[in-house]
Amino acid sequence: MDAGNTILQIVSSFIEADLRVAAPILIAAIGILYMEKAGVVNIGAEGTMLIGALAGSIGAYLFQNPWMGALLAGLVGGLVGVLFAYLVVTIKANQIVAGIAINILALGGTTTVNRIFFGLNASSANIPSFQKTAIPFLSDIPIFGSVFNQFGLAYAAFLLVPFTYYLMKKTTIGLKIRSVGEHPEAADTAGISVPRIRYGTVIIGSAIIGVAGAYLSVGLLSFFSENMVSGRGYIALAAVIFGKWNPYGIFIATFLFGFGDALQVRLQTMGSSIPYQFLLMMPYLLTVAALAGFVGKAVAPKASGKPYFKG
């Protein structure tokens, strides 16, 4: 009976940890989904997240409130979205190249601003971070109760999943977005403004990705560190592919990717004999394995990655 209880407890805390580390990837992936549905691939998600992380820590520090950090991260992320949209929609630049440019800009920009704003040891600044909020009753459910003991921002992320599904599948605006992503010429003929839809989804998506960055700097940690996103933006891109461009699929994908991270942390704290570097590799290897192993036929929006030239 006791052993059973211990196992239950381990499973429960594991689910909690998994969701906690998966949430930022989930938020970023949903943000990416918005623009991918409209036919825009943004590998600048990594950089946008990094900028969001810095903006989040600055906002939380200035207003001494983590939610203000998330808000500022969203606003700044949206601005990055404006730049990206200008490059890929107005200028019709190659989306991959534009994304790379955003990533380089983010790396240099955040490092510079961080050093100016926080000085050399940013971790010493007093930045308030999100606290876990347990939802009454629900958090008392055995095993799965831990699902309801997360950061406030994580709940928002979970709600974003059905919301996005509904928006894309059941509303007119969702239909417009999807038509722009699948067949921009037809959408244009039907009177839908392709540039407007793409600008809109890129800006909103980037704002969401920015908030995902804030989750890292005022949630998982309570400071900004250089290049702290460390590939999560790309893992989010992988989650969109692995989740087959479906919000629920993406949720499952991020939960799986979070598993690697949570397991890694657990093994490290347990004092595993495996060198810690191999544990740290796990989330990345798991992502590669997922992309290689289980994807099957991918169903990307047809106009994905292509600039639209009005004929």
Add this chain to the structure above:
Amino acid sequence: MKLKSGSIQTNGADGGISVSLSRLASSDLVWKLLIQILSIIAALLVGAVVIKIIGGNPASAYRALFLGSLANRKAFWETLVKATPLILTGLSFAYASRTGLINIGAEGQLYMGGFLATLVGSNFAWMPMVIHLPLTLFAGFTGGGLWGLIIAWLKVKFGANELITTVMFNYVAIYFISYLVTGPMIEPPGTYPQSRPITDTAILPRFFQGSRLHWGLILALICVFLYWFFFRKLKVGYEARVVGSNYKTAKYAGMKPARIMLLVMFLAGGMGGLAGANEILAIQGKLFQGFSPGYGFDGIAVALVGMNSPVGIILGGVLFGALRSGGNMMQMIAGVPISTIYIIQSLVVIFVICGQMLTRESRNKLLIIFRRNNGRR
């Protein structure tokens, strides 16, 4: 949609000035060079605004940048020292890019190349240099090459998106090196997390006293030549370009895209690996964590600004090498953080993108006007 150079054929010899002008206008090289130069100037101007905003003095910052990169012979040699790995990682991105693949993995390839080069270079001290050094360089090439090959294999066999897998493999490589230098490859007695030093017989020699400029630069230039040779003179290189521009056509034409991708990613990875070997054998002298200050990522910018052309990659390498070597001086003298050069670097990329796209439109308009003036039948 796209007008290519040479799409204007004037009939007969009645062209005169407008023809030569149209030739000039349609000459890819002139346009590209002009755009590139204007983009770099624009990037530096916006960079000045950024430096001003963060509280620096743009004039003194740029003066320091110039002093540290181009102002005298010694500074210029240092620029070339920094340009050497950048040219190689630029080639890594360009090989893949020409074949329609996105290789963000030069950083990881660089680390794996550095690993194998160290393994060979810190052992076999009994070998004469003429054998040991080439062998070590080859090991570096192979280390990166195999790392790239896995990516291509995952892509052709399982359809794994190389853009994401290359990034994931960067992290795997970096952690792997961290494991090696704190574990199996640590230098006895194990005080510092670094490998044993490279033996004298595997060190890339320097050209002259007082400068770090070394034979790696010649190696990089040879690689640029081979890159040109591969895509312009070899059948497989031609096929690779076809795969890059139109995968389906390549397939229908009986080419074997999978095999070509495997080969190209091996070569691309090899370039990254050589960059790592070069850095270990000529500059660092041993393997340790984070021995690359991001040369792999900078290579992407080098290839983008150089538009994958051999000369462009050399010039791009020198440009970003100058930013790197001048950046140190900028931090020391003008107190502007070195990370600012990344902002300038990204501005260069952004402006080059904008320049290419905007001028494509204006150029097309110009060509139409010329065509009309030439009384095209």
